[in-house]
Amino acid sequence: MKDISTINSRIYIDNSATTRVSDGAVKAMLPYFTEEFGNPSAIYSYGQDAKIAIDKARHTIAKAIGAMPTEIFFTSGGTESDNWAIHSVAEQKSKAGKHIISTAIEHNAVLKTLKKLEWLGFNVTLLTPDSKGQISPKDLEAAIRPDTILVSIMFANNVMGTILDIQTLAQIAHKHGVLFHTDAVQAAGHIPINVRKLDVDLLSLSGHKFHGPKGVGAIFAKIPRLPLPLITGGGQERGGRSGTENVPGIVGMAHALQECIESQKENSVYLRSLRDRLIEEFLKLEGAYLTGDPIARLPGHASFVFEGIKHSALLINKLNEVGICASSGSACSATSQEASHVLMAMGYSQEMALNSFRVSFSRYNTMQELPFIIEKTKLYIQELRNLKKLQVLY
Ligand SMILES: Cc1ncc(COP(=O)(O)O)c(C=O)c1O
Missing domain, CATH: 3.90.1150.10 (Aspartate Aminotransferase, domain 1)
Known part of the structure; x- marks a missing residue:
């Protein structure tokens, strides 16, 4: 080392x-500030080259977490990914119910988003962990109600490092037909993640937590769930997330994640x-x-x-x-x-x-x-x- x-x-x-x-991520990003600066929406070669780079990064991120490329959407980081995942389900499912379950140990990107939804008429149950920071599957099952639409539980905690048993917790949510989101911002790159094995519906990650650049992240949304847009405009990211893509950031994040997975x-x-x-x-x-x-x-x-x-x-x-x-x-x-x-x-x-x-x-x-x-x-x-x-x- x-x-x-x-x-x-x-x-x-x-x-x-x-x-x-990482040095590798910086090197991978550099051309996209200078020679390859095109807008990925443009049809001339500068634009298309940038678009190819984004597609390649999408494949890399997807492979790193066992997803399909069409299930990956780029964002401005973990905070946006968490906001997007939660708001998207809340808006799509509000007719079916307005109850969301999460935990008292989430990052504020989740907790404050849930607070905002409470003002909008949603009910939130926050589960409390045991002394090790684990959430009991029994407590989760007991909290699920007929109007529960989403469970959001973090993969690894930023304050005390506990890795939660997401696979078991997601299984319980699904047993009751409830969608499951996990904030994997602290986990991605550091411990193995396979979204199929975990069977999560939505997962957030952030580039700067695994030697990628700041201000870029991603969300996994299991097909056929196309998340409802949080940011509307020009229709980038298949209409999911508008705004000209952060091409160097996306390339750097994918490179950094690949490096982490390899070692x-x-x-x-x-x-x-x-x-x-x-x-x-x-x-x-x-x-x-x-x-x-x-x-x-x-x-x-x-x-x-x-x-x-x-x-x-x-x-x-x-x-x-x-x-x-x-x-x-x-x-x-x-x-x-x-x-x-x-x-x-x-x-x-x-x-x-x-x-x-x-x-x-x-x-x-x-x-x-x-x-x-x-x-x-x-x-x-x-x-x-x-x-x-x-x-x-x-
Ligand atoms: C668990 C967790 N979720 C979300 C975030 C927010 O990520 P970002 O800084 O990319 O917005 C953080 C950042 O500390 C985090 O630790």
């Missing part, structure tokens, strides 16, 4: 937030070794807890709560000062942080949910980075705890 995560002596360990675009097994072993070493070290600290599922979790994802620090933004800021870029996984800025809604849904107190701390590795991280990350994190946790004790005294 090359040591290129340490750019300008920074150590980047927030790959669930976004990833470095998935090897990367997975490597990322697990980084993750498990870090977990082992952090758990030696008193008052440190791993969040999420210890077994069914994303290969490069380690997430914790630490007792006795006011909130993890303080720790993240301190680490940033020595060039380590980590995060909480929940809405967080340099100066403030919200308690993670995911951890609160799992039963953590607000105080603990403010302490969520996430390390997410990519193939660009190295074993050599680990001792520095471990040493500094432990040191700052101790410092923050001492500070808290002093504040209690005075």
